[in-house]
Amino acid sequence: MAYVSSDEHVENGGARRVLLAGPRSFCAGVERAIEIVEEALESRGAPVYVRKEIVHNVSVVGDLAGRGAVFVDELDQVPDGATVVFSAHGVSPAVREEADRRALDVIDGTCPLVAKVHAKARRFAGRGDTVVLVGHAGHEEVEGTLGEAPESTVLVETVEDVRNLSPADARQISYLTQTTLSVDETAEVVGALRERFPLLHEPASEDICYATTNRQKALNAIIGESDLALVVGSTNSSNSVRLVELSRRQGTPAHLIDSAADIRPEWLEGVRTIALTAGASAPHHLVTEVVTALGEFGPVSVEEREITRETVRFELPSALRGDTDPSADGSTS
Structure with a gap:
């Protein structure tokens, strides 16, 4: 045209x-997160609270706020018993525990691909690894992943950070990455990890989405x-x-x-x-x-x-589907 x-x-x-x-x-994770807030507003009615920005875009956040979504930084800003949506970037177990303690009506908007990284963090730490997380300090996704195994996980951003690592056992070390990193720059950091730790345990699939x-x-x-x-x-x-x-x-x-x-x-x-x-x-x-x-x-x-056609789609969480089968919260094509 x-x-x-x-x-x-x-x-x-x-x-x-x-x-x-x-x-x-x-992407599919963003579409799902936005739809979660829209469906929550439809089924629960306004206000629906959202911890952090549901996705990182001012236009999307502004639109949803105009329709009754209330964006908060932390759960202490959410009234007891209210509906709260966790953003696509995920949250730590400590946040989930606080929500349970306050009897909040939680709808989890975590992108399924981020949730998979969280599961790997728990598994790697559970077998005794030092888990090296490649990501950007302060990013909400990184904070959530670090929270899965805070005693076992260390954050690195650069090759220089890799050089400064001192794990308890160099034979028990694995790595994960934030899902939204530069492919090329991450390859450099992972290359440095492989060079320094020849017995590095690698994830079966890439974490960059x-x-x-x-x-x-x-x-x-x-x-x-x-x-x-x-x-x-x-x-x-x-x-x-x-x-x-x-x-x-x-x-x-x-x-x-x-x-x-x-x-x-x-x-x-x-x-x-x-x-x-x-x-x-x-x-x-x-x-x-x-x-x-x-x-x-x-x-x-x-x-x-x-260059390619994306066909990935993610199901809404069970809390909005009216069923109790969490296994259906994954992807479809």
Whole structure:
């Protein structure tokens, strides 16, 4: 499709190209988390409390808040007996215990892929391992995973952190990763772990989620022919920030934007081709609005570049399905 305006800003005539990376925007875990809050509002009625942001996107949070969701930092802000949703990033056992003690009506929005990392942390620690968690300090997902086995888990962010590790037994060490990391940078850290600890126990499958990996691969496929990358996402969205970093590492200027209103005209000066993508927690409509906004700076042509089609879907938790079978809370295709 092509969007045309009368603005003659584009140098040398013709349309500025916009390459749409695909996949982009919502992943299955984000869609599930949002639907959980929507269903809770429908079945329980407002207010429904949500611990932390349900997903890291200001547009999504603002929309749900306008419909009756109340976002809180901690459970002490939730009235006794009220309905509370745990965010997609997961929580520690200590948070669950507090919710049980306060008789809160809990609906768990934890992404099933994050829940799998939590299960691995418990299993690895249970067999006596020092569990090395590769991730970003302070991120909600990391805090939840650390809480699964706090006495056995150590956080590393860089190769230098790996060099400074001093586990009790180098023969009993395993690793996990945050689900929203840079694939390339994580490979460097894991490589350092393998080199330093030859007996390192590795997870049977990668913890970086399919959506994070796919969005990085999709952007990587178009960044070489682009003069600028625009990533739709919020500043606290780890996977969105990683996309900006990926572009900049390859020498292509990149900007993280919450919406079309954030675009600055000076970014587009001399730019003929724009790579456009969105983090896994950014709504699809925001990308469409960015394309429309770019058309106001001169004629643009839009080209879809999809590297794969995502078919993963996650069931709603049993608390919203009216059944008691927790085994059905996994993925379907």
